[in-house]
Amino acid sequence: MNNELDILLYGSLNMDFVSFVKQLPMTGETVAADTFLMSPGGKAANQAVASARLGAKVGLVGRVGSDYLGKEMKQALEQEGVVTDYVLETDYSETGTAVVTVNSQGENTIVTNKGANAFLSKDDITKSETILKRAKATILQLEMEQDEAEWIIQQAKNNDKVVVLNLAPVVPIRREVLGLVDLLIVNEVEAAQLTGVPVNSVGSAILASKELREIGIDNVVVTLGAQGAVLHNDQVAKQFIPPQVEVVDSTAAGDCFVAALTTFWMKTGDLEKSVEDAVLVSALSVTKKGAQTSLPTFSDYESFLERGVSNG
Secondary structure (H helix, E strand, C coil): CCCCEEEEEECCCEEEEEEECCCCCCCCCCCCCCEEEEEEECHHHHHHHHHHHCCCCEEEEEEEECCHHHHHHHHHHHHCCCEEEEEEEECCCCCEEEEEEECCCCCEEEEEECHHHHHCCHHHHHHCHHHHCCEEEEEEECCCCHHHHHHHHHHHHHCCCEEEEECCCCCCCCHHHHCCCCEEEEEHHHHHHHHCCCCCCHHHHHHHHHHHHCCCCCEEEEECHHHCEEEECCCCEEEECCECCCCCCCCCHHHHHHHHHHHHHHHHCCHHHHHHHHHHHHHHHCCCCCCHHHCCCHHHHHHHHHHCCCEC
């Protein structure tokens, strides 16, 4: 049996409690939900499931509580084929949660509680080196402490792994550690926070990505929502435009993009084509409700292409 992995992810696992409303509530306002959904989520878990559904062999390192929600989270991951040997149970904290509200335009607000995610430690990361050695690439996000994030990046590079950093939310990673990253993925808000460049257009996204590359990062992607994404490296500084779709719920669209991009890149070695494909896959994800419930399989993606898509 081949026990090699394409991707090892580090980070958060949350149970999402999602309410769908006509409009997001104002301060002090109570609104009634049209529908409600409880669904596994968390950036790392979402990205792990998205990668697995697109055909990658995936492992995940993180923490859940030793409660009902934690057991549900692990079971859901295992059903998707994700290796959960290093998804550790924490007796002294509850599983992380996210309370999500989505309006009729697919826009959302999210309040998270770290719970057991806050207890992912450098010791956990060191012990997971066994599974890291089996992977081609690592993905991490920043729903963790700075020390842990930097330790993951350094350990991955010490093992000659491709490092994909989704710097969300922005945490002040040291410049010399950021320079070890092979691919940095940020949205327009995060790019602006990192560089001081207001990112509100394709041109400003390219300018911000150029500044980020000066840190020593070979490849930078800035996602721009309905405007798609910009890739900047030695070969290109290019926008990839998404197709026009009916937006139902944008929750986890960013996670879907990160996972799709990394999965296709590891499979093909063609980063530019992988960004193009990831823009299409994430557009497909916003046509369905929920976080992991919205993540498409590779078969879903093939059907989407066969139906034909028109760029926006």
